[in-house]
Amino acid sequence: MAFKVDNNGNITLVQGDSGSLIINGINVDKNYTIYLAIQDKNRNPVGEELYVNTNKQSSVVFELTGDYTDLLKVPKNQTSEIYYYGIKQCSDDGLENTYLIGSDEIGFLNTITVFPKKVEGNKWLM
Numbered sequence: 001m002a003f004k005v006d007n008n009g010n011i012t013l014v015q016g017d018s019g020s021l022i023i024n025g026i027n028v029d030k031n032y033t034i035y036l037a038i039q040d041k042n043r044n045p046v047g048e049e050l051y052v053n054t055n056k057q058s059s060v061v062f063e064l065t066g067d068y069t070d071l072l073k074v075p076k077n078q079t080s081e082i083y084y085y086g087i088k089q090c091s092d093d094g095l096e097n098t099y100l101i102g103s104d105e106i107g108f109l110n111t112i113t114v115f116p117k118k119v120e121g122n123k124w125l126m
Helices: none
Strands: 003-005 011-014 019-023 032-039 050-053 060-064 081-091 096-098 110-115
Touching: 003 019, 050 060
Parallel strands: 011 110
Antiparallel strands: 003 011, 019 060, 032 050, 032 081, 081 096, 081 110
């Protein structure tokens, strides 16, 4: 398992690893676009926002590639680095809702704890 997600929606991963983030419980009354955004500790965006369409399904899967999680840097003098992420549901009629994952409190921050990569892998094959 490349990612670990706890009951509060906090993610733990190794920089450069790929994995899936599944979002369940989406309303199926219409087609929505679900967005995922990651920020660093200074609230600066990391990479592009990812998005998937629900096609009136109650679940979506975000596939985070190794290239995408490679953007989550760990400083050389640290054992890990903390990032934050958010999920938003948008519809064509202008409805937008930020999901409260693992908490019913507005302002609760979902974290991504990133550990440095231990090996580069098959980058040389490209």
